[in-house]
Amino acid sequence: MLTxxxxxxxxxxxxxxxxxxHQSFPLEERRDDAEQRNxxxxxxxxxxYLIEENKNETxxxxxxxxxxxxxxxxxxxxxxxxxxxxxxxxxxxKHIMEELKKQFADNPIVLEVERPENEMSKRRIGFYQRCGFxxxxxxxxxxxxxxxxxxxxxxxxxxxxxxIDTCFSQIRDEIYRHVYGVNKLQ
Numbered sequence: 552m553l554t555x556x557x558x559x560x561x562x563x564x565x566x567x568x569x570x571x572x573h574q575s576f577p578l579e580e581r582r583d584d585a586e587q588r589n590x591x592x593x594x595x596x597x598x599x600y601l602i603e604e605n606k607n608e609t610x611x612x613x614x615x616x617x618x619x620x621x622x623x624x625x626x627x628x629x630x631x632x633x634x635x636x637x638x639x640x641x642x643x644x645k646h647i648m649e650e651l652k653k654q655f656a657d658n659p660i661v662l663e664v665e666r667p668e669n670e671m672s673k674r675r676i677g678f679y680q681r682c683g684f685x686x687x688x689x690x691x692x693x694x695x696x697x698x699x700x701x702x703x704x705x706x707x708x709x710x711x712x713x714x715i716d717t718c719f720s721q722i723r724d725e726i727y728r729h730v731y732g733v734n735k736l737q
Contacts, residue, residue: 552604552605553602553603553604553605553615553643553646553647553650554602554603554604554605554612555600555601555602555618555650555651555654556600556601556603557598557599557600558591558599558600558601559591559592559599560588560591560592561592562601564601564614565591565599567601567614567617567635568599568601568617569584569587571616571617571633571635572587572617572631572633574633574636575631575633576631576633578697579695579696579697579700579701580696581631581696582696582697583697596621596622596623596729597619597620597621598619598620598621598622599617599619600617600618600619600620601614601617602614602615602616602617602618602634602647603615604643613638614635615634615635615638615643615647616632616633616634616635616638616643616647617631617632617633618631618632618647618651619631619632620655621726621729621730622658623722623725623726623729624721624725625658625659625718625721626658626659626660626661626709626711626722626725627655627658627659627660627661628660628661628662628725628726628730629651629660629661629662630662630730632647632662634647644678644682645678645681645682648679648682648683648684649682652682652683652710652711656711658711659709659710659711659712659715660684660709660710660711661707661708661709661715661722661726662679662684662707662708662709663691663693663705663706663707663708664676664679664686664705664706664707664708665703665705665706666704666705666706676706676708679708680708682710683710684708684709684710685708685709685710685714686706686708687706687707687708687709687714687715687716687719688706689706689707689716689719690704691704691705691706691707691723692704692705693705693731694727694731694733695731696731707719707722707723
């Protein structure tokens with residue numbers, strides 16, 4: 552059984568989470584460590600979850616990965632999700648998404664994906680679709696995580712509601728304001 556444990560930077564496994572964040576996301580796809588740690592410890596809207604598998608009472612839990620979520624106005628935004636290299640391609644991603652939708656069923660879940668311009672991005676979109684997420688084809692630009700960084704054209708995917716086209720601008724603006732600290736792109 553998978554468990555999601557909300558952790559802070561004092562948790563003994565936060566080192567695992569931070570290392571996996573660095574391994575899984577290039578610098579331009581994440582904020583700097585000090586800001587990430589500040590959000591983890593002090594931002595009431597930000598949740599860093601350690602994902603473990605509980606095998607049984609006699610075995611130690613296996614570290615599976617982590618997910619960071621933002622509780623925004625009317626939805627959750629899944630910012631980063633990564634599984635440990637030791638467990639990749641073993642079906643954990645699907646189980647994580649099922650558990651995520653079960654534990655956070657009180658509001659829709661939104662996440663960003665690369666546009667389907669290569670085989671890997673097409674496979675990633677297909678994975679999320681098989682997990683019950685829908686693709687919103689409205690133009691979405693991910694703001695840069697850091698000064699001098701590049702904006703990235705992406706799409707949003709969502710689960711937990713029929714569509715997001717009618718509230719797309721509100722969702723986008725919430726993500727921009729709270730996650731990236733910008734009111735709108737120049």
